[in-house]
Amino acid sequence: LALSDWHVTKMGSVAIVSGKEPEIRFTKDGRIEGTTGCNRFFGSYVQDGAKVTFSGTGATKMACLDDGVMQQEAAFLAILQG
Numbered sequence: 001l002a003l004s005d006w007h008v009t010k011m012g013s014v015a016i017v018s019g020k021e022p023e024i025r026f027t028k029d030g031r032i033e034g035t036t037g038c039n040r041f042f043g044s045y046v047q048d049g050a051k052v053t054f055s056g057t058g059a060t061k062m063a064c065l066d067d068g069v070m071q072q073e074a075a076f077l078a079i080l081q082g
Contacts, residue, residue, distance in 0.1 A: 001026040001047050014075040017068045022076045032057075032080075036073040038064035043080065054080045 008022040016022075020037035026045060027033070033042050036059065043057035057080045064070055 001045070001052065002028040008076065011072070011075050011079065014072060015068055017066060017072050020064075020066060020069050020072065022072065036076050038062060038066075038069045038073050041077065041080070057081055 004026050006024045006026075008024070009016060011022075017037055022034065022036050024032055024034040030044050030046065031042070032045050032054065033040070035041070039060040039062055041057060041059040044055050046053045046055075057077070059073075059077060064073070
């Protein structure tokens with residue numbers, strides 16, 4: 001995963017807002033950073049084979065008024081923290 005970027009295209013039944021897709025960047029030192037489509041987030045990750053675990057996640061707290069963006073953000077952050 002190190003030095004790769006993921007662009008989220010699907011999160012279960014939560015609609016992805018076009019032009020506001022969440023993105024994750026995996027650094028070589030075990031950190032993640034990116035955007036929820038609204039706010040910036042950060043944290044750490046550990047990869048064990050096909051399993052990826054996130055920890056220490058946090059995000060900025062701006063309100064975004066575009067339809068569906070805050071719902072998308074809540075679902076995305078719940079996945080990172082789950």
